[in-house]
Amino acid sequence: MAICTVYTPHALNTHLGFHQKQHHHFLFYTRKHNNNNSRRVVNNSEISCSADADKTVVIGLAADSGCGKSTFMRRLTSVFGGAAEPPKGGNPDSNTLISDMTTVICLDDYHSLDRTGRKEKGVTALDPRANDFDLMYQQVKAIKDGVAVDKPIYNHVTGLLDPPELIKPPKILVIEGLHPMFDSRVRDLLDFSIYLDISNEVKFAWKIQRDMAERGHSLESIKASIEARKPDFDAYIDPQKQYADAVIEVLPTQLIPDDNEGKVLRVRLIMKEGVKLFNPVYLFDEGSTISWIPCGRKLTCSYPGIKFSYAPDTYFGHEVSVLEMDGQFDRLDELIYVESHLSNISTKFYGEVTQQMLKHADFPGSNNGTGLFQTIIGLKIRDLYEQIVASRAAAPLEAAKA
Numbered sequence: 001m002a003i004c005t006v007y008t009p010h011a012l013n014t015h016l017g018f019h020q021k022q023h024h025h026f027l028f029y030t031r032k033h034n035n036n037n038s039r040r041v042v043n044n045s046e047i048s049c050s051a052d053a054d055k056t057v058v059i060g061l062a063a064d065s066g067c068g069k070s071t072f073m074r075r076l077t078s079v080f081g082g083a084a085e086p087p088k089g090g091n092p093d094s095n096t097l098i099s100d101m102t103t104v105i106c107l108d109d110y111h112s113l114d115r116t117g118r119k120e121k122g123v124t125a126l127d128p129r130a131n132d133f134d135l136m137y138q139q140v141k142a143i144k145d146g147v148a149v150d151k152p153i154y155n156h157v158t159g160l161l162d163p164p165e166l167i168k169p170p171k172i173l174v175i176e177g178l179h180p181m182f183d184s185r186v187r188d189l190l191d192f193s194i195y196l197d198i199s200n201e202v203k204f205a206w207k208i209q210r211d212m213a214e215r216g217h218s219l220e221s222i223k224a225s226i227e228a229r230k231p232d233f234d235a236y237i238d239p240q241k242q243y244a245d246a247v248i249e250v251l252p253t254q255l256i257p258d259d260n261e262g263k264v265l266r267v268r269l270i271m272k273e274g275v276k277l278f279n280p281v282y283l284f285d286e287g288s289t290i291s292w293i294p295c296g297r298k299l300t301c302s303y304p305g306i307k308f309s310y311a312p313d314t315y316f317g318h319e320v321s322v323l324e325m326d327g328q329f330d331r332l333d334e335l336i337y338v339e340s341h342l343s344n345i346s347t348k349f350y351g352e353v354t355q356q357m358l359k360h361a362d363f364p365g366s367n368n369g370t371g372l373f374q375t376i377i378g379l380k381i382r383d384l385y386e387q388i389v390a391s392r393a394a395a396p397l398e399a400a401k402a
């Protein structure tokens, strides 16, 4: 049996007297053990039935704007091979990135109020009232069920909502943005979730670097924009980290007393225990408490050096493992020394983490824990995906045997 969903376009919905965003589920019997998705267009409506084995795996990535989501996404898609590009021939201001295996959609596309609308109502884009969670849920669920959707586009250049773009179900759908874990219905669709937790000091340093150096904004306007977002960030974005399966926390270094430059970073990878198909990474000895300064014969370290830590902990009442790296690498090729001391990193060959990091040495964070942990989480997501596919493929065989 498979679940089939029918999506009707606006014209037909209007004819039938439905609201544009409404969709209908039909329970449907298909031939036994049919592993192929069947998708067809009937009466201008797209009907798709997905056998479980082919269902889209959905990953959520939450963070405030300017906190490294795009960089993380580039590292993730690279793990699967191939480059991610905007939909061909579509809106040049589309926020979507498509590669062979993955489609990354930006949840800004579910803003229900455009820039003017938000200004008139006096709400920020972080406020749930400026976002359409019903549509977000319906469309992510439809894609997960194997149905293509017409997703709106929020145009960051004009501040307007543009005509929708067609999103076909990929093997892996990543929903990235401000609120992937805010609405419990959307949260329940996620097979894995990540929160990028950038401390205020570091966020400020990155904003200055990008918005002042690259976009010509003044220091005052950057400070004002961070301040204006803060109450809604604290109310609606930050609390989502309690639901994340993995959190990458980025803090100022502790290796330089009173450092406020934000260049050297202390990065913590917080990994929830007991998450299905996800085995946390560990250093030397699983479950123990380790402090490791690898600088010496095998790793070149200039001031202030590098310090790794690993320990069990609790996070919002959950048992977690925390791997921490404070400091930065002088020579990226020497990362292999660190990699060889980490376990459960889900590589396919010795040195794969180092190879990925070297491949993207020009990405921000490649010399510190942000790049290292983003790369490792990318490998863990690949591993999770492969396990899900393998378990789904095995399920009909098991059922047939029973």
Ligand SMILES: Nc1ncnc2c1ncn2[C@@H]1O[C@H](COP(=O)(O)OP(=O)(O)OP(=O)(O)O)[C@@H](O)[C@H]1O
Pocket (backbone or CB within 6 Å): 063, 064, 065, 066, 067, 068, 069, 070, 071, 072, 206, 207, 209, 210, 364, 365, 366, 370, 371
């Ligand atoms: N790991 C990092 N180390 C240093 N700087 C970083 C890092 N990640 C991001 N940045 C800085 O933050 C800026 C924004 O990064 P990125 O575009 O990946 O974030 P984003 O969350 O996708 O932003 P937005 O939502 O505004 O598009 C980069 O241009 C860079 O200046």
Ligand SMILES: O=C(CO)[C@H](O)[C@H](O)COP(=O)(O)O
Pocket (backbone or CB within 6 Å): 064, 065, 108, 115, 125, 126, 155, 156, 157, 159, 178
């Ligand atoms: O928090 C954000 C997520 O990227 C943006 O500020 C929000 O999407 C509004 O965009 P813009 O400032 O371009 O109108």
